[in-house]
Amino acid sequence: MVIYGVGLLAFCTIVGLFVGDLLGVAIGVQANVGGVGFAMLLVIVGSNWLQRRRGIAQPTVQGVAFWNAIYIPIVVAMAAQQNVLAALSGGLAAMTAGVLAVFACAALIPAIDRLSRKDPAAARAAEPVS
Amino acid sequence: MIRTLLDVVQRNGLLAGFGIIAAIVWVAYLISNRLTRGRVHGSAIAIFIGLVLAWAGGVATGGERGLADVPAFAGIALLGGAMLRDFAIIATSFGVEAAEMKKAGVSGAVSLLVGVIGAFIVGAVVAWSFGYRDAISVTTIGAGAATFIVGPVTGAAIGASSDLIALSIAAGLVKSILVMIGTPFAARMIGLDNPQTAMVYGGLMGTTSGVAGGLAATDPALVPYGAMTATFYTGLGCLLCPSVLFLAVRALVG
Structure with missing residues (x-):
């Protein structure tokens, strides 16, 4: 049902x-x-x-x-x-927060990727199934 | 006759809301397919149109609830209200297999934690540097830097005002759109060409629509891997931001 x-x-x-x-x-x-x-x-x-x-x-x-x-x-x-009209007064803050968050996190991808590659079990599990 | 029509629309507000949103989504996917060749995901464009209409509604009525202040569109308030919003977000976690959570392994878990907390800190610091000084504002904008879902859920939970919530949605939206557009270009640089990295990427970026759209434009075979970790991101963000992270911010800024 x-x-x-x-x-x-x-x-x-x-x-x-x-x-x-x-x-x-x-x-x-x-x-x-x-x-x-x-x-x-x-x-x-x-x-x-x-x-x-x-x-x-x-x-x-x-x-x-x-x-x-x-x-x-x-x-x-x-x-x-949403109260977009009011938010626009702080639009630059939103833009900056969004853009910086993307760049900061993207920069960390290779580091965390390497971190886990030392663990062979996780690397194997991540292989595509087919 | 027009009057009778408006009357029917107002009496059936929720249904009118479904119709209006369906029209917005239809236009958004048309724009996505025709103008961007699918590179910018239709959902991101639809949300953007929603924000633009909210702005127009605010200009037209001088109210604080965007398009929902226009009487004929009042049903949107019900459709996009807290109850259905929470309900639908919770539905997305159905069918996620506990076994798959383990398969994502250490890297997935680490990337999720670093992704949520990292984005939150960046957003919170930006909020602080733009002159927001109270814990609720800093937390809501910080949560918005996670995703456009975590922002409003957090904001609603800790009692933020509507303009702050709109700001947090805008921050999350900027992030989502940037991830969508930027992923194919950044893929080579960050080694995004295998399932393992796709899972780390999904966990760090977190925005499900951004990750799904970005990976689809990079290599469609990677989408499920990135989307899997990204699915947990919003849940983790909704769990951490209004609780541990809010308390941490409150302890810091008083």
Whole structure:
């Protein structure tokens, strides 16, 4: 049933956000701390557990696949309701932050790549399957 | 008649939102395919159009919610609101195999941590040097330098204002577009020609649309490897930025 997939997702989302809220109260910030991340972990662990146990029926997967596919459009809708006018006053900051983040991280690629090549197991695992 | 039409559109706001966004995405992919030959991913163009329309909405209405302040487009607020946004982002983690997480190995894990924290520090330092001094602003912009998802999720979690969230989306968008366009040119320089490096690259860059678009333009065979680590980036960012990193910033700037 398609609703099983949607329901599983909704359950994980609410539990994750609940944990995030509890954590926020615990550390004294009036905020949801990492709720989305917890929910994602829950979905990964949950879907793997179900898969191992008896497989996940195709309609159930479809219930999740729709929301997975609709994620970029929702981000577009999110972008369309932001206070861009106000953000433009700080546009140079956004531009600088984005550009510098790319260059800083790109510069680190060869170093981290080399770091892991000393580990032959990881290098083998990274070989293409076919 | 026009009045009746507007009335129906307003009563069915969420559906109107789906229609409007579908039109935006359609135009974006048309631009992507025709004008950039697929080099700039359609999703990045769609988000850019969304931001431009938000700007236009702000100019037209003087409000703070972009296009959603135009009554006929109010449904966009529901579609792009926190509830559906979190729900859809969480859906992307479904089907990620725990075994594949291990396959990415040490390099994948290290690149993810360095990628999120590195981008955050760069963004936070830039925010600081542009005169943002409070922990919420610095954290939100720092998170935006991770991805355009981590920024708003973090901002919403720690109570940032809408203009800050827009700023963090803009930072993430600049990053995504730059990764998309720049990857084919930088590939040779950074040795991006094998699955292992593609995974490290995905973990460091993190922006899923940027990584997928950039790798597709470099070597389509590498896309799944880069996308796999990049998928974890947003989750890790959403986990770290509003929690550990926010607390760290608050401890530093008070």
